Each structure stands twice: as C-alpha cells, then as structure tokens.
Amino acid sequence: MTKVTMYLGELTCPSCLTKIQTALKKQGVAEVKVLFNTGKVIIRVNGERPTAAVLEQVITDLGYKVMKVRVKEEAK
Template sequence: MTKLVYQLDGLTCPSCLQKIEGALGQQAGVKTVKALFNSSKVKAQIDPSVTNADVLKKTITDLGYTVVNVRSQEA
C-alpha cells in the first residue's frame, strides 16, 4: 500500500470535500480517502499495482481543483 497526501488550492466549502472523496473513492485501487477542509488536504491509501498518484491527481484537477503538492509514503 502507498499513502498519498495531496495539498490543494481552491477548497471553498465542505461539499467540495464530498465531491472529491466520492470521485476518488470510485477509482480502482483506492482503499481509503479522506478530505480535510481546514488544511485543504486529501489523504488516500492506494494499491500501487492498480493505480498511482498521477491518476488521482488528474481526477482532482478534472473536478476543477488545483493540486499544489503531492507526498507519497510506502505503508
């Protein structure tokens, strides 16, 4: 498993979090996802044999949000 943390710009309301969590949660290989409004971060745990950080980043940007930074850590 790989843990990813996305730092975002443009989170303006709690419904944004639900939108992001829903879209990422439907992606193959995503085990858990949690969006944090106060820190503008999205944390995800993925199976790297199925998906990767770039796929999730594209999903976030396609929703209209800017990814400022991505950190990854092997779990």
C-alpha cells in the first residue's frame, strides 16, 4: 500500500473536505482523510494506480493549490 500525503492551501470551509474526499474516492483510492485545520490530505492507494501525480491533478482541477506531496510505501 502507498501512502500519499499532500499539504494544501486554501481550505476555507468544511465543504472543501467533502469535495476533496468525493473526488479522490472516485479515483479508486483505498482511504482518504482530510484534516481541515491543517490542510493535510492523507490518501492510501492499493497497488500503483492512481499515481500521486494523478491525485495531485484531481485536487488542482478542483481549484486547490497543492503545496507539498510526500509518497511513502507502507509495509503490508
């Protein structure tokens, strides 16, 4: 499993959380957690798809700015 952590700017309301979670879940990710107060998005992906670049593009297409991306392979 791959853990992708993104740090976003511009999370201004709780509906941002729902909007981001819904869009990422449509990409087939295993888990999405959005921490509204910190602008942190934690995504867990099974296998190699979708890639971190694809997930970042999904968030960018929603109108949010991705400040930083970290990708880490997790032990099974």
